[in-house]
Amino acid sequence: MLNLFRFIARYHFFFLFLLLETISLSLYFSYNYFPQAYYFRMATSFHGTVRSKVAAVTEYFSLKNANRQLAIENAILRSSGSDAFLKVDTNTFWYHDTLYLQQYKYTPARVIANSTGLRNNFIMIDKGAFSGIKPDMGVICPQGVVGIVVAVSEHFASVMPLLHSASTISVKMKKNNELASVIWEGGSPDRASLISLSSQVKINKGDTVITSGYSLIFPEGIMVGTIDAFEMNPDDIYYSATIKLSTPFSRLSYVYVVQNLFKDEQKALMEKQKQIVPHNK
Amino acid sequence: MWLRLILIFVLGVLFQLSVINNLSLGPFFNPLVYSLIILKLPFKTQNWALLIWAFVLGLTMDIFQNSHGINAAATVFMAFSRPFVINLLTSQRDFGDEDTPSIRDRGTQWYIFYSLILLLVHHFIVFILEEWSASGLGIIFLRSLLSAGLAFGLLLLAEYLFFVNKN
Structure with missing residues (x-):
């Protein structure tokens, strides 16, 4: 036993190297299976607090562009809203319409950290579990799709954008x-x-x-x-x-998180279908 | 001494996160300059301390970039290879307590080889873990070569600005 300790002490450099490298690589490999790991959630929360402070300053530089984008979007929405149309029929629309159930809910969020130069990029937004954001929700911007929420903390969420090797x-x-x-x-x-x-x-x-x-x-x-x-x-x-x-992934500033209100129902149906008709794997 | 090392650590991380990562230089130029602290730790640093510094540095970068151990694995490997690179390049090894690897202490040629080898090791491991399967080894190697070259240029500039004329 003493010899073993002496051996480890003699080659402590190599053993410590092996230990630290094992920790790093296990973080790396385990991420591929458990994206919502505890470490990730903690990191998201810490990272988010720091980044939102940085973003509060840098946001001013892109304010002009963001304003223009929002103005354009407002114009489009105004022109498609019910106020923009002349009512020519006498039908009344109920608020709780039984024909049109709302399926998608949109939550606006601000991008507080973003990267595009890496192989696996990440985006962080300033809305989290507190605002009803959950993992696996979609994220879009006025110009197109952005990515999928992979982890949330109380006030922040990490988004895996399309610019990631695991995105499809x-x-x-x-x-x-x-x-x-x-x-x-x-x-x-x-x-x-x-x-x-x-x-x-x-x-x-x-x-x-x-x-x-x-x-x-x-x-x-x-x-x-x-x-x-x-x-x-x-x-x-x-x-x-x-x-x-x-x-425009390199110039993202405001995005919308999309919640599919029927997702659970649709998922449950798919589970049921798998039980009844086992698919050959 | 400690204060100076921690300052280099923090400035390296901040510069990487707030400046370098916001530059879009295309897919082939992705310089990683935050590893400066591993290059600049004194010669007399214990080997285990070297690894701990590197691990903490890598983990810090992983937290800020959501990269899950990629940077930690690469910086630990870089720190592990540092004593071997120093042995390879240096013939007489009676370092003083305060001696750090620098142009002022060891000469330009020595510092160029020393930092270039270690930066190349670091970049190569980061990129190979990032890509894993998507593209060929040739592209990864070219990417590390170009990025490490650029990082080396930036760090050489920093060396001349901050470390050479300090008496």
């Missing part, structure tokens, strides 16, 4: 509803890859790609981007295409 967004072509997926393979923050788009359909440069609404996270029809370049191998069943993202 279910999309469709606007013109013919053909399904595909968007992933980001690194590099420029305004380009992403469109995968598993069947080569049976015809696509053109500039075609619009929107969210499919099948993932229970994003509503249908949120802008993702436009096709920038594509090619097809004759013996391949999928296109390989690049899209130009509509979201």
Whole structure:
């Protein structure tokens, strides 16, 4: 036993190195399975407090642009609201309308930390569990999709943007509803890859790609981007295409968190379906 | 001495987070300058202390970047390889208590090799853990080479600004 201690003391440099490296790498690998780990939540809370102070200052620099964006959006909303239309029929609309149940709820939030230059980027917003934000909610901005909430603390939330190696967004072509997926393979923050788009359909440069609404996270029809370049191998069943993202990830300042009010119901239904019809795995 | 080391630690982290990470220099230039403290710890620092410094530094960066151990793994490895790099480059090793690796103490050529090797190790490990499977080793290596080169340039500038003319 004493010899063992002597051995460890003699090579303490190497053993301490092994220990610390094991801790670091286990953090790294465990993250892939348990994104809501305790460490992450603590880190989010601490990081958020510091970053919101920094953002309170740096926000002023982009205030002009943010104002213009909001003004444009306001104009669009005003022109689509009920006040903007002349009522020509005599029907009355109930407040608790039985025909139109609200499915999506939007919570505005401010971006307080953002990165685009890394392989796995992260965004932090200044709304958390206190404002009803939960993990797995979608995040969008006026120009398009942003990402998915992965962890929340009391007043902050971490968002995994599309610019992350673990992000996949279910999309469709606007013109013919053909399904595909968007992933980001690194590099420029305004380009992403469109995968598993069947080569049976015809696509053109500039075609619009929107969210499919099948993932229970994003509503249908949120802008993702436009096709920038594509090619097809004759013996391949999928296109390989690049899209130009509509979201300006490097200039994000205000975003909306989307809550699907029927998500639990839809999930429960899917669970039930799995029990009745076991899918072959 | 301690105060100075902690100052280098904090300034390195702050500069990385508030300036470097907000520059968009494209996918190939992602310099990591926060590791300056590992380069500048005195020669007489105990090996275990070196590793603890590096671990705390890496963990701090991980918390601020949500990168889950990537920076900690890389800085610990960088600190682990530091004694070997010093042994490799230095023939006579009677360092004073206050001696730190610097251009003033060891000469320009020595410092260039020393910092360039360690920065390259650090960048390479960060990028390989970030990418993991997405792209080839060649691209990762090119990325580390270019980023480490840029980080080296910035740190050399800092060296001339803050460490050379201090008497």
